[in-house]
Amino acid sequence: MSEQQRAERPDERTERRVVIAGAGMAGVQTAVALREQGFTGPVTLIGAEPHRPYDRPPLSKAVLLGKAEESAFDIDFEGLGIALRLGCEVTGVRTGAHELDTSAGPVPYDVLVLATGAEPVALPGSDGVPGVHLLRTLDDAARLRPVLAAGHAVVVVGAGWIGAEFATAARAAGCAVTVVEAADRPLAGALPAEVTAPMAAWYEESGARLLTGARVARVEPGAVVLADGRTLPADAVVVGIGARPATGWLADSGIALGPEGSVTADAALRTSQPDVYAVGDCASFPSARYGTRLVVHHWDNALQGPRTAAAHIAEQGGAPAADGAEQGGAQAADGAAEIPPYDPVPYFWSEQFGRFVQYAGHHADADTLLWRGDPADPAWSVCWLRGGVLAAVLAVGRPRDLAQGRRLIEAGARLDTERAGDPSVPLKSAVLP
Ligand SMILES: Cc1cc2nc3c(=O)[nH]c(=O)nc-3n(C[C@H](O)[C@H](O)[C@H](O)COP(=O)(O)OP(=O)(O)OC[C@H]3O[C@@H](n4cnc5c(N)ncnc54)[C@H](O)[C@@H]3O)c2cc1C
Numbered sequence: 001m002s003e004q005q006r007a008e009r010p011d012e013r014t015e016r017r018v019v020i021a022g023a024g025m026a027g028v029q030t031a032v033a034l035r036e037q038g039f040t041g042p043v044t045l046i047g048a049e050p051h052r053p054y055d056r057p058p059l060s061k062a063v064l065l066g067k068a069e070e071s072a073f074d075i076d077f078e079g080l081g082i083a084l085r086l087g088c089e090v091t092g093v094r095t096g097a098h099e100l101d102t103s104a105g106p107v108p109y110d111v112l113v114l115a116t117g118a119e120p121v122a123l124p125g126s127d128g129v130p131g132v133h134l135l136r137t138l139d140d141a142a143r144l145r146p147v148l149a150a151g152h153a154v155v156v157v158g159a160g161w162i163g164a165e166f167a168t169a170a171r172a173a174g175c176a177v178t179v180v181e182a183a184d185r186p187l188a189g190a191l192p193a194e195v196t197a198p199m200a201a202w203y204e205e206s207g208a209r210l211l212t213g214a215r216v217a218r219v220e221p222g223a224v225v226l227a228d229g230r231t232l233p234a235d236a237v238v239v240g241i242g243a244r245p246a247t248g249w250l251a252d253s254g255i256a257l258g259p260e261g262s263v264t265a266d267a268a269l270r271t272s273q274p275d276v277y278a279v280g281d282c283a284s285f286p287s288a289r290y291g292t293r294l295v296v297h298h299w300d301n302a303l304q305g306p307r308t309a310a311a312h313i314a315e316q317g318g319a320p321a322a323d324g325a326e327q328g329g330a331q332a333a334d335g336a337a338e339i340p341p342y343d344p345v346p347y348f349w350s351e352q353f354g355r356f357v358q359y360a361g362h363h364a365d366a367d368t369l370l371w372r373g374d375p376a377d378p379a380w381s382v383c384w385l386r387g388g389v390l391a392a393v394l395a396v397g398r399p400r401d402l403a404q405g406r407r408l409i410e411a412g413a414r415l416d417t418e419r420a421g422d423p424s425v426p427l428k429s430a431v432l433p
Pocket of ligand 1: 023027046059088246280281296298299348350351
């Protein structure tokens with residue numbers, strides 16, 4: 001009997017098999033965290049892309065500009081005993097049978113971790129039009145590099161995080177850049193108008209043209225046509241209008257899906273089905289800290305969440321479930337209470353137009369906004385307070401505000417608004433006793 005056959009017969013196996021669907025940041029971190037936390041059973045990482053697992057943030061930065069060839073994770077998968085199955089698409093899951101369907105055939109599991117990330121939203125009607133690009137994968141970045149190297153005229157659709165970073169790189173490469181945004185300002189989905197107002201100037205300052213309130217009617221080869229009839233010549237069009245959890249393949253699985261099609265996970269990152277966890281961009285989780293369910297499409301969440309999921313998997317021990325018996329599931333296993341609930345202070349950064357932009361926390365419209373500094377200056381911050389307690393901080397070129405703010409949010413600190421509004425006072429010195 002081969003090793004594989006033995007591994008697939010429950011009576012012959014002594015350790016549970018963990019299979020991770022999706023070999024991006026969250027999938028890779030889950031596999032590594034399992035080993036760090038002492039899990040010794042088989043771990044298989046399945047990824048649709050043919051490349052060795054890689055990091056995405058450099059794609060819109062160094063990789064795009066040709067300053068880095070690629071961004072593969074520096075991890076010895078073989079040494080860690082993590083089996084990689086690359087170029088293999090997961091197409092469905094039968095949770096009753098504990099089996100995944102993949103392009104290479106069925107794959108049995110004892111514990112499944114969903115880590116399929118997110119996929120970019122396509123511009124309606126642009127499918128198959130030559131010269132239209134998305135920016136999510138290494139292949140996308142490789143296709144865009146020659147566009148930048150040739151200094152082509154580019155139209156970017158969407159002034160969000162990806163649009164801003166791509167525009168930054170394209171300007172650095174000497175491209176003529178026009179950014180088309182349907183809302184009346186950049187980052188309209190992420191930040192309030194008064195905070196994004198100064199950011200509009202960053203585009204112009206870099207030499208990019210920002211057209212707000214501009215809807216795309218259609219994309220033609222060589223041009224973008226706006227709803228008001230204007231035609232923008234474009235050697236290439238880059239679409240950055242958002243991303244959605246890549247969960248289409250779970251439609252008939254019985255695994256509950258929630259906001260934006262994200263996998264609904266609990267505070268242990270368990271899904272509605274036994275022995276199935278979800279991490280990273282594809283998952284949503286309840287935040288007791290913010291009193292709402294969060295879907296976080298940022299790198300730090302794909303680093304932290306896997307540690308929680310791996311802790312729960314590792315602490316259930318190694319033996320596979322007997323036929324018909326369930327392990328895990330929505331109920332906490334013995335001792336699970338010792339693992340803190342997943343309730344992070346979300347964090348992300350963006351590098352755009354020569355600025356380092358960082359955000360920690362989560363704000364709501366009703367929160368009180370407090371400026372630290374003048375947005376006309378190169379460095380400034382904004383705090384959001386809820387009932388006097390720091391809920392979120394945005395820092396532009398003020399990493400100390402971010403670092404201190406993040407810790408204060410974690411601690412639930414109340415701030416003296418007068419001192420917190422004075423950029424010469426360190427944020428930590430504005431805490432009320
Ligand atoms: C260009 C770019 C720049 C970014 N820059 C920043 C930044 O500066 N700061 C920041 O905080 N965040 C940034 N992010 C966000 C960050 O990279 C993501 O939050 C992070 O990659 C999420 O990791 P993930 O593993 O959940 O998802 P992903 O990285 O999307 O990985 C999921 C993997 O699963 C695979 N997959 C999907 N479906 C299937 C399937 N059915 N079968 C098999 N495999 C499948 C995908 O091919 C993919 O490789 C950036 C993202 C992009 C795209």
